[in-house]
Amino acid sequence: MSLHITLATAGRILRQLRHDRRTVALLLVVPALLLALLYFMYDGSGATFDRVALIMLGIFPFVIMFLVTSIAMLRERTTGTLERLLTTPLGKLDLLFGYGLAFGLAAALQGALATGAAYWLLGLQTTGSAGLVVLIAVVNAVLGVALGLFCSAFARTEFQAVQFLPVVVVPQILLCGLFVPREQMVGWLEGISNALPLTYAVEALAQVGISADPTSTMWRDLVVVAGAAVIALVLAAATLRRRTP
Amino acid sequence: MDNAVEVRDLVVERGKRTVLHGISCDIPAGQVTGLLGPSGSGKTTLIRAVVGVQIVRSGTVMVLGRPAGSAPLRRELGYVTQAPSVYADLSVRENARYFAALRGLGATEADRAITDVGLAQACNQLVGNLSGGQRSRASLACALIGHPKLLVLDEPTVGQDPVLRADLWARFHELAAGGTTLLVSSHVMDEAGRCDRLLLVREGRLIGDDTPAAIRARSGTDDLEEAFLRLIRQLDEVAA
Ligand SMILES: Nc1ncnc2c1ncn2[C@@H]1O[C@H](COP(=O)(O)OP(=O)(O)OP(=O)(O)O)[C@@H](O)[C@H]1O
Ligand SMILES: [Mg+2]
DSSP: OOHHHHHHHHHHHHHHHHHOHHHHHHHHHHHHHHHHHHHHHTTTOHHHHHHHHHHHHHHHHHHHHHHHHHHHHHHHHHTSHHHHHTTSSOOHHHHHHHHHHHHHHHHHHHHHHHHHIIIIISOOOOSSOHHHHHHHHHHHHHHHHHHHHHHHTTOSSHHHHHHHIIIIIHHHHHHTTSSSOGGGSOHHHHHHHHHOHHHHHHHHHHHHHHOSSOOHHHHHHHHHHHHHHHHHHHHHHHHOOSSBO | OOEEEEEEEEEEEETTEEEEEEEEEEEETTSEEEEEOOTTSSHHHHHHHHHTOBOOSEEEEEETTEETTOGGGGGTEEEEOSSOOSOTTSBHHHHHHHHHHHTTOOHHHHHHHHHHTTOGGGTTSBGGGSOHHHHHHHHHHHHHTTOOSEEEEESTTTTOOHHHHHHHHHHHHHHHHTTOEEEEEESOHHHHTTSSEEEEEETTEEEEEEOHHHHHHHHTOSOHHHHHHHHHHHHHHHHO
């Protein structure tokens, strides 16, 4: 691994993004718009909006970055740039961390905008601080990037890559405690829920909702999510082959 | 070192088919070696084995004294894939700078490579908006950066006009004169005559490995295209 190459790669990915104005606009604006939609859906019931919007601030970056990364990595594969990169001094981790860094930065901007809109325009109220919400959103985005990189190794086409969304992402959203409190799930479902990283991100956000100071549960959850991201990146490195058939 | 690349008994299978059937050849250092053969004969596969991205069934490929694909070699290699492998959503210059950065080099080297392939005028244009020939030159520029010892170019002159093709070949020979080894594939026979040495592949087997002059002499014709056809016919007669 080389810091110089990792940074050059992250810079290159951000430059690609910058040339794609429409994607940038969608990345930055869509989460805030969806939150506004929630605001009007839960018109008049502030407590429910607070609970759901807070969780959504963690789920949006996860889903969006998962999708963006799977497609970006698949493109590297199908256009031959990946084959070429793997004949240069670039290490596999340089590429993967480059993606994590670039989309992590994009997610920080997106998270700051969405969180700002939620608190100032839509009147979101949490006992804990908005800064922690952005932090959790960014770690979640990196988890999305890492899972996207890993999953793209198993996709040959864009159609396949997109299908990983219902397979990998949707179950995590269903089981994270947003729809049914996790304590009310049957034992085996709760067990699965315990094994899914998004569960911990949602729990961390809920902690910010109810507690003025960051709790130890919140930090532990954040470490779990970050750990899952690192494991996914390592798995992605293991499935990225320099030699192909 | 006399040979930059040594291939021994290379067998490659792709999708359950044997695509290279035990190829052995040497690629001399500081020369332009042409890799010629019909479409589907295995040129790209051999090239992928040399740059170390092809899973091989058996046999060895040594590059600059090391097994193909080993880490130290990646600093010495410039590779142009058959389909231009540059980022369509970056400008020519941004592409070149990125590939320069991978070798620890800066903007000066990147810009020089762009000028070398005649793209200085278009350097701020997005690669996605370039013509096909320009795009493949952008891809070539990214491989030229930093004077790699071995340049492996898979059909780099496709889609170029005759003047540009002549320029590029002149540039290849300049590089070879400076000590660079070049392996260039093509299926245009009129380019074969520009090579110092030729490897002729057909259906995954090497049917010629010599200088253009020797191949002309052996087949008794000055036209390399005709020479290639005669070699094939001779082989078919032997087989029959
Ligand atoms: N990914 C792959 N999976 C299975 N078979 C493949 C794959 N890529 C190439 N082949 C087969 O391997 C053989 C050699 O292909 P290769 O790309 O090396 O040919 P080539 O000489 O470069 O042809 P061209 O001049 O058209 O580029 C062909 O028969 C092709 O169908
Ligand atoms: Mg080919």
